[in-house]
Amino acid sequence: APAIAQAGLAPDRVIHVEAGDEKAVLACFEEGLRHGGLGAVIGEVAHLSMTASRRLQLAAEATRTIGLAVRRWRRQTEAGDFGQPTASATRLRVSALPSVPLPVPGLGRARWLVELIRAKAGESADFEVEACDAKGCIALPSKVANRSPQKEVWRRVASA
Structure with missing residues (x-):
């Protein structure tokens, strides 16, 4: 439960379910x-067929509940359906990035590349995020968070 609290969730408001196999996970999901x-x-599954993903998507739409299917493969053989289409409205891919070097010896904060691969009626995008900041929130790297969007747009227009 400490990790749940560290992520900003109240442990008494989280229901954790473990299922025996992937079919049971999908049924609970x-x-x-x-x-x-x-x-x-949130459900962690290795394989998600178009039929199963469509059932989950319809259930989520019917109740307006957010559903996140985490597809993490523990073995190379489980990654066989990587890239296969699903009925999800949004698809993200999360990859690890190297941490930013610190001015002192030690490990920097974890960083990830979050790629918005599919967005229903939307554009794809990439985001770099860092592990929890001092406030306990997932953070944009300082070079991204502290820039002025107006200057960035102006720079692109001026150079065109």
Whole structure:
């Protein structure tokens, strides 16, 4: 529970379910989405067929519940359906990035590249994010967070 609290979630407001196999995980995932009283449902699956993803998408739409299917493969053989289409409205890919070197010896904050690969009626995009900052929130790297958007747009227009 300490990790849940560190992520900003109240442990007494989180329901954790473990299932015996992937079929049971998908059944629990769908049931959670259909309940309608949950803020979000997260399920970790290795394989997600178009049919299963469509059932999850319809359940999420019906109850307006956020559903996140985390597809993390523990073995290379499980990654066989990487890139296969799903019925999800949004698709993200998260990859690890090297941490920024610190001025003193030690490990820097973890960083990730979050790629918005598919967005229903939207554009794709990439984001670099860092592990929790001093306030306990996921943060944009300082070079991105502190820049002025107007100057960036002006620079692009001026150089065109």
